[in-house]
Amino acid sequence: MRSQDFPSESQRVQSQFEDYLDQIAAKLDLAPLIKTVTVKMGQQNAFKKKLTSPLGLVTREYDDSHRSLQITLSPNVPQFFPILLLREAYFCFVQPHLLEDTFLQFYIYMLIESELPHRKVTEIWKAQVRTITEFIPLFSFQLDFIKKFFQFQFPNSEKTITNTLFAYLQHPHVNLSYSGLLNLIYHIYIKSLKEAYQENEELLETIRVLNIIFQKVKSYRALLEYKDHFKELKNSEICSTELSLRKFLSNVSWLNKYSFCSPVYLLDWTTLGFKFELIHLQFHPTLSWHAIYKFLEQLPFNTGDKCTYTGFSREYIGYLIYPKVYKADIDRFLMNLQTNGWLLSAELFPIENAHFFFNLNYYTTHAQGQRFIPSTSRVHRSEWHFDTHHLYAQQTSGIPISLLDWFIIKRARQISISGFGFERRESTLSSLRDDLLGEISKQEKIILDLRFLITEFSNNPEVAKTTAELISKNLDSGFFTLLHRIITICKLYDQLKIFQKESNNSKKQKLSQAEFKEQIKNTGFFDTLRENLLIADPKLQSFLLKKWYTLYNSPQKTFNEEEHIYSTLRTVLETCDLLKIFDLNLIRDLIINPSGLKTIYNEKVSRTSNLRKASPAHEITTNGVESRLESFVNNDPPVLHPELGNSLFTLSVDKIKFAFFAHSTQKVRSALESLAQEIPHLSVYELSKGGESILYTWFTTPYLTMTDQQKIMDLLHSLFQNDLLACSRVISSGLTAPITPHTYYDFENHDFFYTRSLFSEYLLYTRHLFGHDLPLLEKNEWSEELYESTKLNPLISELNKHRTHESFDETQIQNLLGLLPTISGSFQKPSAWNALKKNPTYSHFIKSLSFIPDYASFGFQQYHIFFHPTDMSAIDLQLLFGNSFQSVQFSPKINSTPSFLITYLFPYNRPNMKYYNWLLLSKKIISEYCLFTIKRRHFLHNFTHTLERKGEQIIWNLDLSLFTIHIQDVLFNPKSQTDKRFSTKYKTYTYLKKIPKPMLMPESKEFGQLSSLPTALLNDIKYLGSLPKDEDYYTIIRTLLSKNLGWLEAETEHLGLHQQVIFLLPKVSQTALEKLKKVFKYLPRVIFDEIEGEYYLHSFDTVETFDTGAYIRVWFPDIDITEFMNVFTDLYEYLGILHVCVLTELYDGNNLLKRIFKDIDLEHEYNPLRNFHWNPLDKIWMNPKLFTEHFKPVYPSLVPEKDSKE
Incomplete structure (x- = not known):
């Protein structure tokens, strides 16, 4: 054979590369994005001799269209050729612009590692990968656990996470700057895991049995041992189960390989010399949302992500886990933050014990559609509840900790994806070796x-x-x-x-x-x-x-x-x-x-x-690791506690979360145990505060509308009454950042070292973020009757009724979009109106229909006032509400009085602000205030980018990455404005009009008609005219509409858009406002109000007016919105919007109104239009007097005397 008949090295690597492309394409069921790839060998002196960067040991040259690629391979590492070619082959299946993303590079490396055979060259490769500078922080956070994600496979199908991930990475507009690849893979995995549990509910029964065994034996060495334990428990009838031994072993094998479920331990931080404390911070309302985010992101020893959004200020709940030597520094640091005015309050609570409840019933098919599974239901299984309690030690263990010990502890307390699973211990040794390496x-x-x-x-x-x-x-x-x-x-x-x-x-x-x-x-x-x-x-x-x-x-x-x-x-x-x-x-x-x-x-x-x-890696043995684990478990006090339930908490990430503080009483504990039977998850921490024990609890429920959120708050107040100290919904992904306190540990001297300048330097960074000192702000608690009494079981039934009609198909959506523009025209034609009321699309999807009068034509103007009082006891609520309020809403805060949003009717351009000004400027007991009136309202229902087909149904798929791309196109890519994403149009109404000349006087027929309408009726005309008593009202509204003296607004429901977030943005530039309108076009349902008004935050010298602002309400499907909130943080910061009011809770204040005005039927007797005085000389309406000339309060009547006599 002639020498030219032998394939050259370049030919061999080209052939091997093409084989890899074919194999990956078959595995992913996807085609590579780069169609033409040439591989050749390079020169030795052109490359380094080892792998030092994520894209190292090769060079790539694309053509201008990025359709062809030439790869030049380093000849210095022939042993790595197959691995490098596999890496480059995988790179061809993702968008080229993503290859600069460090996380993507890292995860593809981990994907490759999960596929490599156990050979010496593999270990050499892995060792070099772990010295890559960009990857070192990712390995320190043990993100190599992602390898298990790539191995996931459904129990009854061939589907994998890798297929879904790469299909996503091939999207031309995909961007990973916000959600990050970890979050993306994580949520794909969680969704897949829940589907797997629903396909095979015997997996859930297996988890229950594993928990019983693990709590009893407190360790796991091998499946063979658990096989014996299973037989023993089943034979003794201690654990009654229908699982066969064969099915049990099969399910354990699947759970170990693909799920989070694992024999994890709860670490008692105190035994290792740490302080474990709950931290609750309330920030000054003037501080930038973005600055707060940066502060929390870098705060030493901090972990957690629970935030509340109830106004201009933010509250945060997390955990501080720190060496005890830093206690004085942390206390001093937090005191400085309060002295400087940046924090309104800073509380640290030592955690004394924890009680965890977990409900497996919520991972069955019966919980689909975000339904509750009541304990009284026939499908509910009481044995599928986990309930564990742990008491934290008050002293250290005295055990000297080695570096290997630390990694054993770290792996033992982590879920099986990154910790120890239900496998032979030998298989976990490589993870520990990787940690050490x-x-x-x-x-x-x-x-x-x-x-x-x-x-x-x-x-x-x-x-x-x-x-x-x-x-x-x-x-x-x-x-x-x-x-x-x-x-x-x-x-x-x-x-x-x-x-x-x-x-x-x-x-x-x-x-x-x-x-x-x-x-x-x-x-x-x-x-x-x-x-x-x-x-x-x-x-x-x-x-x-x-x-x-x-x-x-x-x-x-x-x-x-x-x-x-x-x-x-x-x-x-x-x-x-x-x-x-x-x-x-x-x-x-x-x-x-x-x-x-x-x-x-x-x-x-x-x-x-x-x-x-x-800590020689080669000397790590199974017996050595197991021996150390058992010594930590059996130590007095125990360093580790068995807690298999902790490995399941990650399943609760796609639920809405609430947090509250309460007195630690037997009544409260009993109520918590009852509540835990009805919801997916509940965690209770007993805290120490000034010699008193209080309970901090957070729990999850299926996603809820704001109306249903209020019912949950009603329930909490009913259950705990005076023992309830504070409660609120919290926004949290459920994912906490990994902490690395061992970096402060001296492994030679077995003690923590102390860095004196850590918190003094972080205080300087905090000043850089927050700026100058802010005035101190006192706050008082207030206990008014804002909530209604309710009971647990009836409430669960009521909430479930709301979920019975949430599914919809493409035809129904198209019918709804076609129907919305026709409602007003149909209303004005009796025959068409009667037909519309019988239309199933209208009946099902339209929650309510409101008539909005054109108040300017009658000489009036609607105003909205958002404010947060610091001392409610000094406020006369009857005087505050006056006799022209239209609605009262409130937003609770965790550790303070609630904020309020009150809508008033005032004479045109003359709001009655005397009492507010006195409270704001003289008494100085309002820390957040914004008065605004709506100039224009823009409605949007846009389902083009956020719905996808799944079988016969249409489901929501609001993708954070694509939304981020949309924002960046709005801000930085003017050429994209012609894209179809921007073709969606708002339905716009002009609220703030000039008073027409002549204005409609009080004696006009139209004013008489409008003032005769009951206030409650204006918001509920969905079926108006169906009853004989309503015919006159229907005629009046139809007449006013025909004269352009108002318009109709429809509220939709049953679309699965449960979560509502409200943004109040004062002082926005016109340029920024236009960009915001384009940004929000991407979202499925939006009401975007252009506003003007004035606002004040504690630290302002005076009230500031603004001509341009926004009040935006946006509805989200049932997804975790934490990262969306982070995106909005960056968006507002970039647009120069300094102060942002955010509300995820805004509840109906009717209960408060009924208590204050208990002698009046507000629904039928009260109409603010009748409570103004007409000035015939100036031909204007006058506000009622609130004070005498001696500043004595005057309480204007809600019902004029002539009305009350009648």
């Missing part, structure tokens, strides 16, 4: 960076001098602020390099200064909203335009020198962050005198060497 690699990376810095500063004194000067200029800002700034600047350098590369690769000239300015101000400097936030600040933009344009056009050498300074400083700060060195003076001294760095370097080399010797 990752930690050692992280320490070695620090050593390499220290060595680089020593060499750099020793050999380049100019670099050292400039770097030290930069630190000196930022001493007052603090370590964390400087780190944030330098990372931002480095990102800007990276973007400038992209601009330069694009200019060099094309024949286009570099951007002119005007084009550069246009790019930043109009189309964004980056591709994503979050990245563009880095330059949203006008001062920074000004700096960019001057400094960076010059640099953009500078010679490459100058550019590289400046970039090198900042990248070196970034390495300094990130290395010091890992070393827990936060004192900028000390860091500056280390730069000026590198001998200090050498000392740190030598110490780090020694410690890392000792760490490696003390």
